[in-house]
Amino acid sequence: MKNSKSNALLGRGRILVMTAVAAERDAVCSGLMGDERFEVMLAGVGPASAAARTAFALSKGKYTAVISAGIGGGFAERADVGSVVIADEIVAADLGAETPEGFCSVDELGFGSSRIAVEEEWGNLFRGALKEALFPVHTGSVLTVSTATGTAETCQALLNRHPRAAAEAMEGYGVAAAAQDFGLPMIEIRAISNVVGPRDRDAWRIPEALDKLKAAFSIISEVSS
Numbered sequence: 001m002k003n004s005k006s007n008a009l010l011g012r013g014r015i016l017v018m019t020a021v022a023a024e025r026d027a028v029c030s031g032l033m034g035d036e037r038f039e040v041m042l043a044g045v046g047p048a049s050a051a052a053r054t055a056f057a058l059s060k061g062k063y064t065a066v067i068s069a070g071i072g073g074g075f076a077e078r079a080d081v082g083s084v085v086i087a088d089e090i091v092a093a094d095l096g097a098e099t100p101e102g103f104c105s106v107d108e109l110g111f112g113s114s115r116i117a118v119e120e121e122w123g124n125l126f127r128g129a130l131k132e133a134l135f136p137v138h139t140g141s142v143l144t145v146s147t148a149t150g151t152a153e154t155c156q157a158l159l160n161r162h163p164r165a166a167a168e169a170m171e172g173y174g175v176a177a178a179a180q181d182f183g184l185p186m187i188e189i190r191a192i193s194n195v196v197g198p199r200d201r202d203a204w205r206i207p208e209a210l211d212k213l214k215a216a217f218s219i220i221s222e223v224s225s
């Protein structure tokens with residue numbers, strides 16, 4: 001599956017892929033099957049570690065684009081367990097201040113933006129390729145949180161603030177902030193392992209999500225060639 005649009009983005013150099021933990025990195029590497037255009041590194045868990053490690057990697061190597069990837073929580077009826085979410089924007093969902101009237105975002109506080117745009121053309125390309133391969137794939141905001149949601153109340157509060165949210169994870173905004181500082185396009189891809197809501201770790205389908213992550217990167221490698 002060749003595509004000239006992808007070559008414009010991917011053909012110029014190496015792509016840095018950041019995953020939080022080793023199991024995610026291994027799944028991505030396994031899907032990429034030695035595709036040398038991609039380099040996969042560990043971001044650590046959470047946006048701070050992800051931003052620091054991504055910026056460090058970008059300062060040392062020559063990259064033309066960045067992907068934040070891993071497993072993630074899916075919002076019910078938007079992204080089922082076993083599906084893949086391709087972000088169309090990344091939102092730092094808990095970056096701000098609590099007030100008696102409710103949550104106040106950094107945007108409202110006047111300290112910058114809680115949203116970082118992703119590479120739209122690239123997202124469309126990957127989504128199309130995954131769909132063509134009959135892959136369950138969704139698009140929407142991917143929220144970055146420092147505390148994984150564990151109650152129905154927090155889940156509802158996030159959805160009230162971010163009606164377009166499809167998934168949440170813990171690194172995307174950090175990776176995106178570093179990519180933005182280096183002027184590089186980026187995207188976030190999450191294989192859904194669990195439903196966002198009351199914490200039930202036994203219900204997380206991690207091996208299945210890692211398999212989906214692997215399969216997604218196999219398709220991404222193919223469509224990028």
Ligand SMILES: O=C(O)c1cccc(C(=O)CC[C@H]2O[C@@H](n3cnc4c(=O)[nH]cnc43)[C@H](O)[C@@H]2O)c1
Pocket residue numbers: 020021023024044045046070071072073074145147148149168169170171193194195196206
């Ligand atoms: O225990 C394991 O074998 C294992 C293997 C791979 C990954 C993990 C993780 O726990 C990864 C943590 C990583 O996953 C993201 N994540 C997943 N679900 C959620 C969620 O509901 N809310 C927020 N983040 C989620 C997150 O990016 C973590 O860094 C374990």
